[in-house]
Amino acid sequence: MQVDAFKEEAYTIQMQYVPIQTSTLQSNVPIIFDVYVKIHEKYILLIRQGDDLEEERLKKLTKFEGQRLFILKSEMKNLKNYIGDLLDQTLETKLDDEDADNQDARFFTKGKGSQSNDFRDQTNPKTKSYLSGEKTGAVKLSPQMRNIIGQAQLEESPKEKLIRQAGVVRSVAQTAIDVLNRILQDPDSIVAYQIAAKAAKGIQKVLEANPEIITELYTDHREDGQPLLSHSKNVACLSALLALRNGLPRQEQLHITTAALMHDLGLVKMDGIEDSFMKPKEDFTGTEKDQYLQHSSKGFLLAQEKAFIPEAVCELIKYHEEDLSGRGPEQLTNLTLGQQVLALANRFDKIVLEKKLSTKEAIQHFSVHEIGNYDLKLIESLKKIVIGQKLVSEAWAL
Ligand SMILES: [Fe+2]
Numbered sequence: 001m002q003v004d005a006f007k008e009e010a011y012t013i014q015m016q017y018v019p020i021q022t023s024t025l026q027s028n029v030p031i032i033f034d035v036y037v038k039i040h041e042k043y044i045l046l047i048r049q050g051d052d053l054e055e056e057r058l059k060k061l062t063k064f065e066g067q068r069l070f071i072l073k074s075e076m077k078n079l080k081n082y083i084g085d086l087l088d089q090t091l092e093t094k095l096d097d098e099d100a101d102n103q104d105a106r107f108f109t110k111g112k113g114s115q116s117n118d119f120r121d122q123t124n125p126k127t128k129s130y131l132s133g134e135k136t137g138a139v140k141l142s143p144q145m146r147n148i149i150g151q152a153q154l155e156e157s158p159k160e161k162l163i164r165q166a167g168v169v170r171s172v173a174q175t176a177i178d179v180l181n182r183i184l185q186d187p188d189s190i191v192a193y194q195i196a197a198k199a200a201k202g203i204q205k206v207l208e209a210n211p212e213i214i215t216e217l218y219t220d221h222r223e224d225g226q227p228l229l230s231h232s233k234n235v236a237c238l239s240a241l242l243a244l245r246n247g248l249p250r251q252e253q254l255h256i257t258t259a260a261l262m263h264d265l266g267l268v269k270m271d272g273i274e275d276s277f278m279k280p281k282e283d284f285t286g287t288e289k290d291q292y293l294q295h296s297s298k299g300f301l302l303a304q305e306k307a308f309i310p311e312a313v314c315e316l317i318k319y320h321e322e323d324l325s326g327r328g329p330e331q332l333t334n335l336t337l338g339q340q341v342l343a344l345a346n347r348f349d350k351i352v353l354e355k356k357l358s359t360k361e362a363i364q365h366f367s368v369h370e371i372g373n374y375d376l377k378l379i380e381s382l383k384k385i386v387i388g389q390k391l392v393s394e395a396w397a398l
Pocket residue numbers: 263264295296320321346
């Protein structure tokens with residue numbers, strides 16, 4: 001009984017925190033929330049919002065590279081604002097909130113209540129001071145640190161700049177997936193969805209600027225030890241580029257990329273999923289097969305009950321395992337080009353992951369076993385991306 005009580009308490013505490021990737025914390029944008037690290041199931045305050053982000057503290061952050069840090073769930077809106085500012089500043093553009101506005105329209109028509117278009121938490125004193133321009137609430141940079149960062153960015157070559165931009169976008173995408181996985185079931189998860197929509201725009205912008213940067217966005221699953229997460233990020237980046245290359249409308253491109261970040265959400269709560277996720281379908285046990293068959297519709301239902309998620313995104317999630325041969329859980333044989341883009345990117349990355357192939361080997365496998373399962377021009381596009389742009393190194397293969 002006591003063990004159960006402890007477990008319950010640990011679960012309650014865990015649910016108060018939201019994970020973020022360490023690399024999402026960049027020193028050139030004010031950090032307007034407290035940051036925690038999880039040590040022996042305890043959440044320890046690592047950076048207090050309002051602290052100076054000095055060199056020592058930056059070193060501290062580097063120590064946790066590749067791991068998750070945490071923020072309080074009550075600070076999600078501040079995280080969203082921080083990510084918006086980080087992307088705007090890094091990509092030197094203004095990623096507007098048109099998606100959020102569209103989602104509002106759907107929200108209103110469904111009569112689920114009223115929402116302001118500005119989701120910044122105006123009642124939170126930290127946000128208030130940040131919005132009013134007072135930096136009292138934000139993590140501050142000393143003039144010396146500002147100089148170091150400014151100087152470093154001045155001295156970088158165009159290629160270095162692009163790599164830095166891609167690094168930020170990649171990390172924001174992973175944080176978006178992590179946050180979605182944790183809180184999509186919550187009623188206030190609109191903020192998580194908005195973070196994902198922002199990340200999708202960041203991916204689109206950076207690929208529009210230079211499609212070759214896909215080599216920095218699509219990464220080796222084994223590098224970061226978070227396969228479910230890196231899979232969703234890889235699928236999002238690959239499908240964004242496929243959608244761009246095949247001339248799909250901008251809004252549809254964004255829907256595909258956002259849906260890709262969320263596409264395996266139906267797997268998150270399933271038992272033992274981390275192991276079975278890495279297995280080829282042929283090796284599934286009975287339970288694993290059932291989980292596989294259900295996960296796309298489970299993810300769809302989860303998304304569909306959120307009035308702020310566009311229907312097109314929900315449907316993309318539902319059909320991400322389908323192909324033209326009817327092998328998917330829904331046994332569809334008729335898919336739109338956009339749905340095929342996501343399904344193809346998902347299948348390709350899954351082959352790399354399950355069969356432990358290099359991307360070059362995976363595209364060879366694809367050319368033999370998947371012809372006819374997707375529109376030929378999409379397969380050709382994928383080949384060009386993998387071979388033409390030397391997508392990741394051959395060192396991937398075991
Ligand atoms: Fe899936």
